[in-house]
Amino acid sequence: DIQMTQSPSTLSASVGDRVTITCRASQSISRWLAWYQQKPGKAPKVLIYKASSLESGVPSRFSGSGSGTEFTLTISSLQPDDFATYYCQQYNSYPFGFGPGTKVDIK
Amino acid sequence: QVQLQESGPGLVKPSETLSLTCTVSGGSINSYYWSWIRQPPGKALEWIGNIYYSGSTNYNPSLKSQVTISVDTSKNQFSLKLSSVTAADSAVYYCARSRDSYGYFDYWGLGTLVTVSS
Numbered sequence: 001d002i003q004m005t006q007s008p009s010t011l012s013a014s015v016g017d018r019v020t021i022t023c024r025a026s027q028s029i030s031r032w033l034a035w036y037q038q039k040p041g042k043a044p045k046v047l048i049y050k051a052s053s054l055e056s057g058v059p060s061r062f063s064g065s066g067s068g069t070e071f072t073l074t075i076s077s078l079q080p081d082d083f084a085t086y087y088c089q090q091y092n093s094y095p096f097g098f099g100p101g102t103k104v105d106i107k
Numbered sequence: 108q109v110q111l112q113e114s115g116p117g118l119v120k121p122s123e124t125l126s127l128t129c130t131v132s133g134g135s136i137n138s139y140y141w142s143w144i145r146q147p148p149g150k151a152l153e154w155i156g157n158i159y160y161s162g163s164t165n166y167n168p169s170l171k172s173q174v175t176i177s178v179d180t181s182k183n184q185f186s187l188k189l190s191s192v193t194a195a196d197s198a199v200y201y202c203a204r205s206r207d208s209y210g211y212f213d214y215w216g217l218g219t220l221v222t223v224s225s
Contacts, residue, residue: 001168034211043201043215044152055213087152091209095167096142098152 002026002090006099012107019075021102023088028068032092035064035073038101039084047086048073078104109134111202111216119196119223125189129202129216136160136183140205142212143176143187145198153198158185159208192223 003026013019023033031051036044046055048064051071061076075082083106088099115127129141142157156166158176166174170189178185189196199220203212 032209036212043218044212045215046211046213049211049213089152089211091205091211093209094165095169096154098154100151 001095002029002093002097004088004090004097004099006086006088006102008102009100010103010105012105013078014107015078015080017078017107019078019082019104021073021086021104023066023071023073023099025069025071025090025092029090029092031067032090033064033066033071034089034091035062036087036089037082037084038087044087075104109204109214111204111214113200113202113216113219115219115221117220117222119192119221120225121193121223122191125187125192125196125221125223127187127200127202127219127221129185129187131183131185131204136178136180136185140208140210141176141178141185142203142205144201144203144212145196146201146218147195147198150198155187155189157205157208165208194223197221197223 005024007022033051035048038044047062052064063074085101085103110132112130119125137160140157143155146152158164173190175188199218201218202216204214
């Protein structure tokens with residue numbers, strides 16, 4: 001199985017900050033990576049697919065990059081609605097796997 | 108707009124079988140892949156398995172001995188059965204859609220909490 005890790009596990013930031021979250025895969029997954037945002041008590045919502053493609057309706061302040069084993073999610077200017085937990089997910093091979101999550105909270 | 112809704116018992120006894128159904132509305136179950144994903148309280152997401160509308164399945168090896176996923180295209184529903192449950196199977200269970208066999212999840216249900224307890 002491909003193992004997914006994320007760093008940091010928690011990130012404290014202020015509105016307007018540029019935020020970067022890193023996701024690493026234990027082996028190459030090409031660009032088959034998605035990023036999700038999850039708020040408490042809610043289902044995850046996809047933000048980015050195929051490493052850098054923005055899902056329809058997602059604000060352009062979200063962007064993704066990377067390939068192979070290292071990926072990043074960047075929020076260019078953090079907004080109040082962005083305080084949440086973010087997960088990466090590989091869909092290069094079965095079983096699909098999620099990272100452990102990065103919680104973005106208010107500084 | 109596609110909507111997914113999980114349904115089933117919120118409490119299951121240890122050693123029994125957990126059964127959930129996901130009803131798809133606003134679109135056809137045909138031509139997509141349908142997954143079950145779970146999340147224990149305060150923990151990360153775990154993919155359980157998926158099914159194509161034709162009935163072909165893929166399961167997470169960590170759960171394969173316990174899991175059966177089936178589809179009923181006439182009702183636009185798919186289902187999860189997880190046998191011999193323990194407290195470790197207590198989680199919020201989500202159903203989700205992907206466009207491809209190797210695909211990300213673009214639509215999710217709201218999730219349903221299942222607690223395993225006597």
